Amino acid sequence: VISDIDTCVEGMRKFTTEIFDTGVVMAAYVVMLVWYDWRLTLCVLVFPPIAYALANSLRRLVAVTAARSKESSGALSGMTLDRISNALTYRVYGEEAVQDQRYEGYLADYEKKMILANLWENTLQPIYKVIAMIGTMLVIWFGGRNVLGTGWESWDIAAFSTYLACFIKLATKSSHAAKLFNAIQKAQVSWQRIQPHLQAATELPDPVPPAAPAALTVRHLSFTYPGSDGPIFQDLSFSARPGTIIGITGPVACGKSTLGQAFLCENPHGGQIFFGAKELGNGHTAPDGIVGYCGHDAELFAATVEENIRLGLSGDIAPVLKKVCMDEDCATFPMGIETPIGEGGQRLSGGQQARIALARALFHPRPLLILDDPFAAVDMATERKIFTSLRQDYSDRIILLISHRLSLFPNLDQVIWLNGDGTSVVATHEALYASCPAYRNLYDLQHAQGGARHA
Known part of the structure; x- marks a missing residue:
């Protein structure tokens, strides 16, 4: 230009x-x-x-x-x-x-x-x-x-x-x-x-209002990338009601992030996703107002902390900053929440970037939250504080928590284990620990490394 x-x-x-x-x-x-x-x-x-x-x-x-x-x-x-x-x-x-x-x-x-x-x-x-x-x-x-x-x-x-x-x-x-x-x-x-x-700026439309809480029903969900040898996952079915937190995990490159992105309805998929009586994706209802998303790569802009969280939405951001344990960090910044963070949040640490992205997802209310590895760059104590806030303060939402760290999984309502060959298992942590050797081995390995005790 x-x-x-x-x-x-x-x-x-x-x-x-x-x-x-x-x-x-x-x-x-x-x-x-x-x-x-x-x-x-x-x-x-x-x-x-x-x-x-x-x-x-x-x-x-x-x-x-x-x-x-x-x-x-x-x-x-x-x-x-x-x-x-x-x-x-x-x-x-x-x-x-x-x-x-x-x-x-x-x-x-x-x-x-x-x-x-x-x-x-x-x-x-x-x-x-x-x-x-x-x-x-x-x-x-x-x-x-x-x-x-x-x-x-x-x-x-x-x-x-x-x-x-x-x-x-x-x-x-x-x-x-x-x-x-x-x-x-x-x-x-x-x-x-x-x-x-040089086009004249047009007035932005009003933000889509959040949908009312409802049950999530997934029936025989499958997804295959064009040109790939086989499906990333197939015949996956589960359900959840408001207040449910479901963990999604599995081996490296098993399709965890792909499963989370399926709820964004950007690509055709097999099976059906229902939120209440509305079917999402494949030419049906768009996820606008229903799905909130926080990817594992924090997409931050060359703006202030506040602007990155608001994205044009009015309201007080202090509560969400406290829920993601970012309030004390912001207090140390030269200009507080008005501090510019640089392109991609380059002036912040990895953990701070992840928490600001999570704060943005929480600040924009959506009844279905997809959180893709939000705790990967934070310590375990901070992870537990944030999880406690999610459990206590967002009981009207369904949360799909994608993570390779399993320390919180005993506290989740359900766990989806992706095997990496297209198959999957949906169960509680206790049932999955007893029946799935791969899940048990991964959990025990992290349990030993973290010095935690199996619940």
Whole structure:
């Protein structure tokens, strides 16, 4: 966008310069030439418009090559940012050479398209000048006749020299004006690219009001990614009423997050999801006003703590900050809840980022909450405090708690264990501990590491 703005500014600068410099001077030259010999002037002024016509005929070519160069420039800028931001990751995982090769490809494409764009804009300038200067031969021929007294006017050598000098200046200015056409065409391309960013702000619609609490019923739910070998999960059925907290866990890459995202209804799924009498997803009721979501990657914006939690919703955020144990942290910030946290919350620790994202999910009331690993970056004492708040203060909500940490699972109403092969088990913690060796082994391992006691 910045590059496009620079191009627009350059086009406007050249346009205004040529209007007040070239345009006024050319008009003065034309008047002077007409005064010396109007017939000869009409003859020699035929050629500058030909240069203009040539420049105009290349308008589409200049516009196309300019647009392609801008697209390539944007792609290269994005690749450069990615290369800088993720350099350490690429190096650790041995992808540095691959990314260097990709970057060289983007760079070569940019060089090629920029050369083409500049070629059509700049290399034709001598051609425009040659066309405009063709009239010089007529000036010499007919001007010489005027000096000899056999032409249209009677000149001396001084008049001939003055007329020739004025015409050369006029032709040079004319070639500059022809080049101006190409600069304006490039500016028009950039203007079209930045126009979408200049749309007038529209009034935002009112937030969707939260739905009333209701029972959740899931029947034979399944999901398969396009092109995958098999379903991530299938034939999953369970139910919950307000106040129920259900844990979702399983081995690494078993589909825990995918199951949570199924309730957002962004992708088609098998089976049915009912909230009360309403069916969610697959072209039925949208989850707006029903589902609240807190992903395992906190999506935070370059704004203040308060703005990241509110997202335009009015009300006091102090209660939710206390519920997620973030009130004391905010008290230490230089500007409290008005402290900017940087893009992606880069000024905060991982635990603080997770708690602000959780506070946002709690501040926007929804009867069904999907919490994807909200405690991964906090200590166990803080985890238990937050869980106690969830249990006590949100008894009107159904909470699906996705987590790889099982310390809280004995306190949950149900547990969904995903095996990783598409199958699943739904039971209480006690029943699952007794019947599922994989769950029992994972829980005992964490129990031993955490020094906790099995409930």
